[in-house]
Amino acid sequence: MRNFISYKQSLEILEKIDIKTPPVQKMFLTQALGYVIAEDIVANHNSPEFPTSGMDGYALKAEDLNKKTLKVIDKNPAGSVVESIVTQGVCIKTFTGSLMPKGSDTLIPIENVEVNGDEIKIIKEVTAGFAVRDVAENYKKGEVLIKKGTVIGFAEVGVLASLNIAQVPVFVNPTVAIASTGSEILDLGQMQTNDSQIRSSNHLTIEALCKKAGANTIQMGIVKDDINSITQLLKTGLDKADIVITTGGVSVGDYDFVQDVIKDKLNAQVLFHGVTIKPGMHLLAAIKDGKLIIALPGFAYSSTVCAILYVLPFIYKLKQTKQSLPIVKAKINQDFPRRMPKTVFTACNVEYKDGIYQINFDGKKKGTSAILTNMLENPALLIQEDDSKDIKAGDMVDILLLNQLK
Ligand SMILES: Nc1nc2c(c(=O)[nH]1)N[C@H]1C(S)=C(S)[C@@H](COP(=O)(O)OP(=O)(O)OC[C@H]3O[C@@H](n4cnc5c(N)ncnc54)[C@H](O)[C@@H]3O)O[C@H]1N2
Numbered sequence: 562m563r564n565f566i567s568y569k570q571s572l573e574i575l576e577k578i579d580i581k582t583p584p585v586q587k588m589f590l591t592q593a594l595g596y597v598i599a600e601d602i603v604a605n606h607n608s609p610e611f612p613t614s615g616m617d618g619y620a621l622k623a624e625d626l627n628k629k630t631l632k633v634i635d636k637n638p639a640g641s642v643v644e645s646i647v648t649q650g651v652c653i654k655t656f657t658g659s660l661m662p663k664g665s666d667t668l669i670p671i672e673n674v675e676v677n678g679d680e681i682k683i684i685k686e687v688t689a690g691f692a693v694r695d696v697a698e699n700y701k702k703g704e705v706l707i708k709k710g711t712v713i714g715f716a717e718v719g720v721l722a723s724l725n726i727a728q729v730p731v732f733v734n735p736t737v738a739i740a741s742t743g744s745e746i747l748d749l750g751q752m753q754t755n756d757s758q759i760r761s762s763n764h765l766t767i768e769a770l771c772k773k774a775g776a777n778t779i780q781m782g783i784v785k786d787d788i789n790s791i792t793q794l795l796k797t798g799l800d801k802a803d804i805v806i807t808t809g810g811v812s813v814g815d816y817d818f819v820q821d822v823i824k825d826k827l828n829a830q831v832l833f834h835g836v837t838i839k840p841g842m843h844l845l846a847a848i849k850d851g852k853l854i855i856a857l858p859g860f861a862y863s864s865t866v867c868a869i870l871y872v873l874p875f876i877y878k879l880k881q882t883k884q885s886l887p888i889v890k891a892k893i894n895q896d897f898p899r900r901m902p903k904t905v906f907t908a909c910n911v912e913y914k915d916g917i918y919q920i921n922f923d924g925k926k927k928g929t930s931a932i933l934t935n936m937l938e939n940p941a942l943l944i945q946e947d948d949s950k951d952i953k954a955g956d957m958v959d960i961l962l963l964n965q966l967k
């Protein structure tokens with residue numbers, strides 16, 4: 562007899578799994594986008610190192626701001642260091658990004674002066690210290706700029722570049738092996754020989770989700786409902802990957818062999834088999850030699866939802882990030898009664914309007930868990946917890962933003 566557990570319990574079990582810290586590798590900065598930084602990144606210098614001009618203009622002493630005219634004694638282009646010194650009554654033409662010349666403390670922009678030969682007349686005053694970028698305005702030597710566990714995005718790339726870190730220490734990404742089981746499913750391009758055969762989408766949907774989450778993937782393709790083939794496939798997956806995912810063959814049919822293979826052939830430790838969620842009630846999670854096996858149901862919507870709910874958070878965990886699923890509040894446009902004592906995930910459309918997320922079910926198809934097309938365009942999943950009440954139009958509800966999955 563299957564011992565069903567709640568969604569919450571199933572998440573707790575996966576959260577408790579002890580995992581080894583992944584190895585660290587050095588990655589060229591240009592290749593490091595999306596990887597997870599394996600060390601705190603500390604500034605090894607002040608930025609800027611010296612007072613620097615933030616505008617094009619004339620560097621002078623603040624005490625000279627009330628002088629009628631000032632003599633321009635030199636030019637100070639960005640990229641070179643001017644030797645001349647600003648003394649009383651003189652200024653140096655200085656540009657955005659140039660170091661402030663010695664003796665100066667204020668930059669008067671070119672728009673604020675009239676130029677007559679080698680003299681300037683101030684026509685609009687500025688305050689003392691104007692347009693001078695202070696030492697360490699951007700960051701200070703010794704400051705932790707990027708914390709270990711951060712996913713490298715565009716801003717991290719820029720900050721690492723400004724620190725001249727060409728090789729970034731990152732964690733090796735986890736590897737996920739994916740296979741779909743079923744004697745009725747065909748891979749891309751495979752010849753159809755009878756009417757009951759359908760194209761497999763699951764192995765490719767899940768590969769795409771895992772790749773998006775930054776995992777390396779091993780696509781193992783399709784295998785028939787045959788105990789030996791499934792056993793062999795799972796063994797190969799366990800050899801090569803940190804997580805092995807299968808789809809199909811986990812419910813109660815005569816040909817649902819995946820569970821038997823996991824339990825009896827591999828002698829894996831089953832963490833749970835059966836969760837009170839819709840879709841995905843037959844989901845099975847097991848551990849073998851420190852590797853996680855997740856056997857998802859065959860239906861396309863079920864396997865996709867369950868991969869999002871279970872596989873992605875486990876990838877985040879293996880990657881050592883604090884990433885989590887993008888769950889936010891949204892306003893629902895219709896009543897939505899509670900249908901069953903399960904945690905239910907229903908596809909809806911989401912838009913951000915009038916400062917809040919709003920959901921509706923326009924054009925969403927009703928039927929079995931086979932309907933993957935409900936996840937096209939601007940989809941989200943409405944989450945109804947197992948102990949939740951009937952939802953009323955206008956209520957704020959929890960949704961999972963599918964287009965913001967990382
Ligand atoms: N008597 C019962 N029958 C079923 C139950 C049940 O409790 N009692 N549960 C239903 C639910 S809920 C689900 S979910 C499915 C899960 O079954 P399996 O995981 O064993 O999956 P299959 O039977 O292999 O396939 C289900 C369905 O999905 C299609 N499929 C399979 N693989 C793919 C693929 N790679 N890409 C696209 N579509 C796929 C397959 O043809 C079936 O139509 O069981 C219910 N039955």
Ligand code: MOO
Nearest residue numbers: 840841842863930
């Ligand atoms: O468990 Mo199934 O995934 O509900 O359709």
